[in-house]
Amino acid sequence: MIIQNTKAIMFDVYGTLFDVHSVIDECKKHFPEKGKSISEVWRKKQLEYSFLRGLMGNYRPFWSITKDALRFACKSENVELTGTIEEALLGSYLKLKPYGEAEGVLEKLKGHQLAVFSNGSEDMLHPLIEHYSLQTHFDYLISVNGIRQFKPQPSSYLYALEHLGVERHEVLFLSSNTWDIAGAKTFGFKVVWVNRSGDVMDEFGIQPDHIIGDLTGLLD
Amino acid sequence: MIIQNTKAIMFDVYGTLFDVHSVIDECKKHFPEKGKSISEVWRKKQLEYSFLRGLMGNYRPFWSITKDALRFACKSENVELTGTIEEALLGSYLKLKPYGEAEGVLEKLKGHQLAVFSNGSEDMLHPLIEHYSLQTHFDYLISVNGIRQFKPQPSSYLYALEHLGVERHEVLFLSSNTWDIAGAKTFGFKVVWVNRSGDVMDEFGIQPDHIIGDLTGLLD
Numbered sequence: 001m002i003i004q005n006t007k008a009i010m011f012d013v014y015g016t017l018f019d020v021h022s023v024i025d026e027c028k029k030h031f032p033e034k035g036k037s038i039s040e041v042w043r044k045k046q047l048e049y050s051f052l053r054g055l056m057g058n059y060r061p062f063w064s065i066t067k068d069a070l071r072f073a074c075k076s077e078n079v080e081l082t083g084t085i086e087e088a089l090l091g092s093y094l095k096l097k098p099y100g101e102a103e104g105v106l107e108k109l110k111g112h113q114l115a116v117f118s119n120g121s122e123d124m125l126h127p128l129i130e131h132y133s134l135q136t137h138f139d140y141l142i143s144v145n146g147i148r149q150f151k152p153q154p155s156s157y158l159y160a161l162e163h164l165g166v167e168r169h170e171v172l173f174l175s176s177n178t179w180d181i182a183g184a185k186t187f188g189f190k191v192v193w194v195n196r197s198g199d200v201m202d203e204f205g206i207q208p209d210h211i212i213g214d215l216t217g218l219l220d
Numbered sequence: 221m222i223i224q225n226t227k228a229i230m231f232d233v234y235g236t237l238f239d240v241h242s243v244i245d246e247c248k249k250h251f252p253e254k255g256k257s258i259s260e261v262w263r264k265k266q267l268e269y270s271f272l273r274g275l276m277g278n279y280r281p282f283w284s285i286t287k288d289a290l291r292f293a294c295k296s297e298n299v300e301l302t303g304t305i306e307e308a309l310l311g312s313y314l315k316l317k318p319y320g321e322a323e324g325v326l327e328k329l330k331g332h333q334l335a336v337f338s339n340g341s342e343d344m345l346h347p348l349i350e351h352y353s354l355q356t357h358f359d360y361l362i363s364v365n366g367i368r369q370f371k372p373q374p375s376s377y378l379y380a381l382e383h384l385g386v387e388r389h390e391v392l393f394l395s396s397n398t399w400d401i402a403g404a405k406t407f408g409f410k411v412v413w414v415n416r417s418g419d420v421m422d423e424f425g426i427q428p429d430h431i432i433g434d435l436t437g438l439l440d
Binding site: 203 | 265292373
């Protein structure tokens with residue numbers, strides 16, 4: 001059983017518990033022709049900006065970076081982002097759809113120490129989780145904003161660990177993001193890659209401890 | 221004149237002096253249907269892996285990362301990378317085509333202190349520049365490998381600066397890569413964005429001091 005010998009189970013949020021591309025509908029509403037490409041560039045740049053700000057030592061909360069990435073996506077796709085549309089699109093980020101199996105799996109894990117750990121700042125993470133009343137499942141909602149260092153910086157995983165009161169090898173960390181898997185494994189967590197689309201693992205010379213197709217694999 | 225009040229002119233290499241996508245021909249030779257997509261994924265992952273290794277504190281020389289990125293590109297495009305093909309494709313990275321105007325512009329800058337500063341390790345940077353006998357134009361060929369910190373980490377720009385014996389605001393740094401422009405400007409260089417494709421600047425709240433369409437703009 002994957003969760004054997006585990007004292008805490010910690011979940012990444014964006015892409016792991018919630019589908020970041022569920023913003024496509026709102027994107028398409030305002031930009032029918034370009035909804036998909038805007039959603040893709042938006043996510044791509046959101047990640048890239050967090051990595052680059054981490055490297056430059058020029059931290060900004062993820063909510064601010066999410067805005068910047070949306071603005072870039074609209075400029076590069078050559079559409080006008082009015083104040084009203086920006087508000088609507090950012091608003092959709094606070095109501096991303098949870099993956100269908102997520103709540104049922106959390107329910108079955110009752111009794112374990114559970115946490116989320118995200119690059120998202122509290123002002124976006126809490127409203128999202130509370131919108132679906134999922135907060136009762138978790139002992140901790142941990143944001144890197146408390147230490148102003150993004151995943152996959154080792155200091156960010158250390159910050160999360162300090163909440164849990166266990167050793168790093170006793171933490172089972174789940175993410176769908178390969179860079180997060182690499183960072184968490186390098187730090188010393190046991191890691192489970194949630195590979196929903198049958199992707200190829202990145203070439204870091206690092207392999208996840210387990211690979212599952214969706215969160216139900218955690219119960220096997 | 222852009223180069224006024226400048227004591228050293230420093231060039232990024234990949235994408236700035238040399239066209240990274242000139243490997244397409246070699247890619248197409250081995251994978252006719254997928255040459256373009258392999259070249260694109262290869263470059264995208266090469267950059268991403270350098271950023272992520274920088275964040276994880278898990279440095280490898282860029283030549284090694286370039287290999288990893290090629291392997292990922294072939295796996296994700298579902299083609300078989302034999303040892304012979306790998307050698308041929310990596311070999312093409314040591315003979316990337318310089319942009320047409322590059323040598324003429326370097327010739328006209330004679331008398332100025334000139335340098336290149338690259339994420340590329342010496343084992344890939346020197347063969348490339350020497351293949352076209354361009355080394356005589358430069359006072360320094362500086363690789364981040366000397367400090368094992370990738371651009372855009374501030375420590376890498378500091379390392380480059382230490383070679384030049386001038387103040388940071390006296391350095392004019394040219395790059396076609398927006399993340400390099402943001403990093404160099406944050407560090408304190410004067411920066412020129414070589415925007416060959418009419419791209420949109422990234423949303424870091426940072427603007428280049430100058431934007432030119434190709435290197436000849438430096439002589440204006």
